[in-house]
Amino acid sequence: MNKSAADAAVTDIPLVQMRGITKSFPGVCALANVDLDLYAGEVLALLGENGAGKSTLIKILGGAHAPDDGALKIHGEPTLIAGPVDARRLGISVIYQEFNLVSALSVRDNLFLGRENTHFGFLRKQHERTRAVDLFKRIGVAVAPEVLCRSLTVAQQQVVEIAKALAVESRVIVMDEPSAALSPREVDRLFTVIRELKAQGIAILYVTHRLGEVMEIADRAMVLRDGEHVDTRPVSDLTREAIIEMMVGRRLSEEFPKKPAAIGRPRLTARHLRRGTAVRDVSLELFRGEILALTGLVGAGRTEMARLIFGADRMDSGCVELDGQTLAIRTPRDAIGSGICLLTEDRKQQGLVLGMSVIENFGLPNMSRFAPWGWISRTRERQAMDLHVDRLQIKISSVRQPTRTLSGGNQQKVVLAKWLERNAEVVIFDEPTRGIDVGAKYEIYHLLNHLADRGKAILMITSELPEALGMADRILVMHEGRISGEIRDVASATPEQIMALAVK
Ligand SMILES: Nc1ncnc2c1ncn2[C@@H]1O[C@H](COP(=O)(O)OP(=O)(O)OP(=O)(O)O)[C@@H](O)[C@H]1O
Ligand SMILES: [Mg+2]
Numbered sequence: 001m002n003k004s005a006a007d008a009a010v011t012d013i014p015l016v017q018m019r020g021i022t023k024s025f026p027g028v029c030a031l032a033n034v035d036l037d038l039y040a041g042e043v044l045a046l047l048g049e050n051g052a053g054k055s056t057l058i059k060i061l062g063g064a065h066a067p068d069d070g071a072l073k074i075h076g077e078p079t080l081i082a083g084p085v086d087a088r089r090l091g092i093s094v095i096y097q098e099f100n101l102v103s104a105l106s107v108r109d110n111l112f113l114g115r116e117n118t119h120f121g122f123l124r125k126q127h128e129r130t131r132a133v134d135l136f137k138r139i140g141v142a143v144a145p146e147v148l149c150r151s152l153t154v155a156q157q158q159v160v161e162i163a164k165a166l167a168v169e170s171r172v173i174v175m176d177e178p179s180a181a182l183s184p185r186e187v188d189r190l191f192t193v194i195r196e197l198k199a200q201g202i203a204i205l206y207v208t209h210r211l212g213e214v215m216e217i218a219d220r221a222m223v224l225r226d227g228e229h230v231d232t233r234p235v236s237d238l239t240r241e242a243i244i245e246m247m248v249g250r251r252l253s254e255e256f257p258k259k260p261a262a263i264g265r266p267r268l269t270a271r272h273l274r275r276g277t278a279v280r281d282v283s284l285e286l287f288r289g290e291i292l293a294l295t296g297l298v299g300a301g302r303t304e305m306a307r308l309i310f311g312a313d314r315m316d317s318g319c320v321e322l323d324g325q326t327l328a329i330r331t332p333r334d335a336i337g338s339g340i341c342l343l344t345e346d347r348k349q350q351g352l353v354l355g356m357s358v359i360e361n362f363g364l365p366n367m368s369r370f371a372p373w374g375w376i377s378r379t380r381e382r383q384a385m386d387l388h389v390d391r392l393q394i395k396i397s398s399v400r401q402p403t404r405t406l407s408g409g410n411q412q413k414v415v416l417a418k419w420l421e422r423n424a425e426v427v428i429f430d431e432p433t434r435g436i437d438v439g440a441k442y443e444i445y446h447l448l449n450h451l452a453d454r455g456k457a458i459l460m461i462t463s464e465l466p467e468a469l470g471m472a473d474r475i476l477v478m479h480e481g482r483i484s485g486e487i488r489d490v491a492s493a494t495p496e497q498i499m500a501l502a503v504k
Contacts, residue, residue, distance in 0.1 A: 012039075013075065013076045014037040014038055014039050014073075014076075015038055015039060015040045015074065015075060015171055015172060015203045016036065016037070016038040016061065016072070016073075016074060016092070016172055016203065017036070017037055017038075017072070017073040017074075017076070018034065018035060018036040018037075018057075018060075018061070018070060018071075018072050019035050019070060019071045019072075019073075020033050020034070020035065020069060020070040020071060021033070021034045021035075021036070021057065021060060021067050021069070021070035021072075022034075022067060022068050022069040022070055023053075023056055023060065023065060023067050023068050024068055025397075025405065026397070027397030027398060027401070028227075028397045029227050030053045030056040030227050031053045031056055031057060031060075031067070031224075031227045032227045032228050033070075033228070033229070034053070034057060034070075034224065034227070034228070034229045035229055036057065036222065036229075036232075037232070038172065038203045038205055039203060040171065040201045040202070040203050041198050041199070041201045041202070041203065042198070042203055042204070042219045042220065043194060043198060043204045043206055043217055043218045043219050043220075044203070044204070044205050044206065044218065044219065044220050044221070044222055044232075045206050045207075045208060045213075045214045045217075045218035045220070045221040045222065045235070046058070046205055046206065046207045046222050046224070047207075047208070047209075047214065047221055047222065047223045047224070047243065047246075047247055048223055048224035048225055048230075048247055048437070049225065049247055049248060049393075049395075049409075049437040049438075049439055049440070050393075050395060050407050050408070050409025050410045050412075050413065050435075050436060050437045050440060051226075051395030051406070051407040051409065051410050052224040052225055052226060052227065052247075052407075052437075053224045053226075053227040054176070054207050054224060054407075055176055055207070055407060055408065057224070058094055058174050058176055058205070058207065059094075060081075061081070061087065061092060061094065061172075061174060061205070062081075062084060062087050062092060062093075062094035062096075062174065063081040063082065063083045063084045063085070063086050063087035063092075064084060064094075066082075074090050074091075074092075088168055088170075091168075091169060091170050091171035091172055092170065092171075092172045092174070093164070093165030093168065093170040093172070093173050093174065094173075094174040094176070095158070095161045095162070095165070095173065095174065095175045095176065095178065096176050097176050097177050097180065097408060100161070101149045101157055101160060101161065102149065103148070103149045103150035104148065104149075104150060105148065105149060106145065106146050106147060106148055106149070107132065107143055107144065107145050107146070107147055107148075107149060107152070107160055108125070108128050108129055108132050108145040108146060110149055110160060110164065111128070111131075111132055111135070111145075111160065111163055111164055111167050112128050112131070112167065128145070129145050129146075131167070132145035132163070133145065135163040135166050135167055136159070136163060138166060138196070138200075139159060139162055139163060139166070139193050139196065139197075140192060140193060140196055141156075141159045141189065141193065143156055143159055143160060143163075153186075153298075153299070154181040154182065154186075154298070155182050155183075155186040155189065155190070158178060158182070158190065159193070162193060162197075170202070171201075171202060171203060172202070172203045172204075172205070173197065173202055173203070173204050173205075174204075174205040174207075175204065175205070175206050175207065176207045177207050177208055177209070177408070177435060178190060178206070178207075178208075179208060179210060179213060180209075180434055180435050181298070181434075182298065183297040183298040183299075183463055184297075184463065184465065184499065185297065185503075186298070187213070191213075191216065191217050194206075194217055195217075206218060209409070209435060209436060209437050209438065209441075210464070211240045211243055211244070211438070212240075212466070214235060214243060215235060215240065218235050219234065219235060220232055220233065220234050220235060221233060221235050221238060221243060223243070223246040223247055225246075225247065225248075225249060230246050230247075231246060240255075244438050244439075247437065247438060247439070248437075248438065248439040255438070255441075255442070255466075255470065256445060256466075256467070256470025256471055257442065257445050257446055257449065258445075258449070258470060258471055259449045259452075259453070261289050261290060261291065261452050261453075261473050262289050262453075263287045263288065263289050263290045263473060264287055264288030264289050264455060265287065265288055265323075266285045266286070266287050266288075266323075266324075267286055267287060267288045267322065267323060267425065267426060267457035268285070268286040268309070268320065268321070268322055268340070268426045268457055268459075269283075269284075269285050269286075269320070269321040269324075270282060270283055270284050270285075270305075270308075270309060270318065270319075270320050270321075271283050271318055271319050271320075271321070272317065272318045272319075273305060273308050273309075273315050273317075273318035273320075274315060274316045274317045274318055275304060275308055275313060275314070275315050275316050276316065277481060278301045278304040278481055279301050279304050279305050279308060279315075279481050280301075280480070280481035280482055281318075281481075281482060282301070282305050282318075282478075282481070282482065282483055283483070284476060284483065286426065286457045286458075286459055287457060288455045288456075288457055289452050289453070289455050289456070289457070290452065290457055290458065290473050290474065291448055291449075291452050291458045291460060291471055291472050291473050292457075292458065292459050292460065292472060292473065292474050292475075292476065293460050293461075293462055293467075293468035293471070293472035293474070293475045293476070294306075294459060294460065294461045294462075294475075294476050294477075294478060295461075295462055295463065295465065295468045295475060295476070295477055295478070295498060295502065296477050296478035296479055296484070296501075296502045297463075297479070297502050297503070298463065300478040300479050300480060300481070300502070301478055301480070301481040301482075302430075302461045302478050303430055303461065304481075305478070306342055306428045306430055306459070306461060307342070308320075309329075309335070309340065309342075309428065310329075310332055310335045310340060310341075310342040310428065311329040311330055311331045311332050311333075311334050311335045312332050312342070314330070322338055322339070322340070322425075322426070336422070336424075339423075339424050339425035339426060340424060340425070340426045340427075340428070341419050341422055341424035341426070341427050341428065342419075342428045342430065343415060343416060343419045343427070343428065343429045343430060343432060344415070344430050352403055352411060352414060352415055353403070354402070354403050354404040354411075355402065355403075355404060356402070356403060357399065357400045357401060357402055357403065358385070358394075358396055358399045358400070358401055358403055358406070358414055359381065359382070359385055359399040359400065361403050361414055361418060362381070362384075362385050362388075362399075362414065362417055362418045362421070363381050363418075364418065382399070384421055385399055385417070386399075388413075388416075388417035388420065388421070389417070391443060391447075392413045392416060392417060392440060392443055392444070393413075393439065393440055393443065394410055394413045394414060394417065395407065395410050396410065408435050409435045409436050409437055409440070412434065412435050412436055413436065413440065416432065416444065420447065424456070425456060425457065426456070426457045426458075426459070427451060427456055427457075427458050427459070428458075428459045428461070429448075429458065429459070429460045429461065430461045431461060431462060431463065432444055432448075432460060432462070433462075433464070433467060434463075445470075445471055448460070448471060460472065465495040465498055465499075466495070468490075468498065469490060469493060469494075469495065469498075472490055473490065474486065474487065474488055474490065475487040475490055475493065475498065477498055477501035477502050478502075479501065479502055479503070479504050484501045484502070484504045485501035485504070487501075
């Protein structure tokens with residue numbers, strides 16, 4: 001007997017009930033005896049440090065992994081999920097962080113991909129177009145059905161993924177770090193959509209590392225630590241501090257360990273950088289010992305600007321000076337040679353070779369350090385890696401583990417480790433804490449302090465306003481390829497003040 005979602009809500013039977021879920025990979029127990037209840041019309045936040053097992057649990061629910069042990073009920077009915085198709089048939093849609101959209105197809109084709117339709121040709125297209133428009137209306141965001149997915153922003157792609165879930169009448173929508181690539185405004189928009197879905201009785205499982213979002217959107221929070229279920233509690237009973245304690249198993253004295261900086265002479269000066277419409281005349285100065293935050297909306301030109309300084313893209317005009325000397329940077333190799341490092345935001349595309357092991361990725365840019373006389377000192381490489389694994393709390397079963405099999409946040413930490421190993425004078429961090437758990441964020445902030453203390457100049461591109469306000473000595477805001485404002489008195493600045501400059 002199948003109960004409808006409405007019945008489930010009334011009778012308080014969870015829409016999804018997972019019991020004793022256990023899953024091991026070679027060398028690691030990703031989940032041990034985990035229980036989960038998810039009710040119709042609620043948002044359940046799934047929290048935990050990097051490698052805690054969140055994505056694994058979600059993949060089991062989505063049919064991408066089979067559990068080693070455990071039981072599942074949907075609407076109170078014992079069920080097996082044999083694969084992704086099965087999950088979809090049961091009304092479960094998972095939006096993974098790497099979207100599953102086919103970029104060369106239109107929005108409409110993506111929405112109805114692989115589904116039987118009795119109409120053909122023109123009629124079918126018409127029908128699908130109307131359906132698509134209806135779906136977007138239900139979500140409350142207009143996306144043109146005939147546009148190719150590759151030309152959509154990340155936020156729009158997310159909306160298409162949600163529409164795809166609604167198109168198959170999903171009752172459960174799982175989102176794995178949906179806000180990671182969104183600007184604050186787009187996150188607001190996403191939350192409006194989520195509230196709308198909730199009101200329609202849809203159950204939402206939401207993975208995030210941003211506690212502010214948990215407090216704002218979630219009804220209950222479930223915490224995993226090292227593959228074990230710590231607790232699930234109503235958010236109204238919790239504070240930020242309490243959630244952090246549940247996640248890391250200890251109390252953090254403060255979130256942003258900012259130390260007073262000794263700011264010295266100008267180190268890096270960029271003059272009138274331009275490239276197409278992305279960067280339209282940007283000048284900035286970065287001082288020794290300074291942490292300068294560069295913020296703004298996604299697409300404001302922050303990353304593009306950093307890539308110009310790093311030589312990853314050619315500038316149309318402008319110049320970069322280091323200690324008063326004009327640099328001739330044509331390639332990243334030139335920049336690295338001059339002591340400038342860029343830690344990229346996109347680990348998948350620029351930061352890591354996923355097929356290689358952790359230690360190989362680590363050694364890659366550091367060849368000359370570990371191979372001073374032409375051969376690589378494996379011992380030195382290994383010692384340096386171990387230090388970072390320890391300091392950044394990178395969760396790996398061995399340094400030989402393929403990078404592909406690390407959790408998202410741990411991949412990010414490997415990117416950090418490999419660049420930190422270089423002794424750069426100017427370090428540009430592009431979204432250094434994206435996808436990183438609170439405990440490790442804290443370690444990264446300490447590391448920034450440490451670098452600044454040693455007279456390094458740090459440019460930190462960040463979309464997280466609390467982070468900019470908590471860690472920077474000075475904040476620059478970008479808007480449409482230009483610097484739209486500067487905040488010198490960071491201690492008395494507010495997020496609203498930054499937002500006003502970002503949308504100016
Ligand atoms: N295919 C795999 N092969 C081997 N180990 C894996 C595989 N997938 C996940 N793991 C391991 O399982 C553990 C849990 O990983 P999972 O991706 O579930 O973490 P997570 O909570 O999603 O972390 P994050 O916040 O970093 O995304 C990690 O130690 C990870 O390295
Ligand atoms: Mg994950």
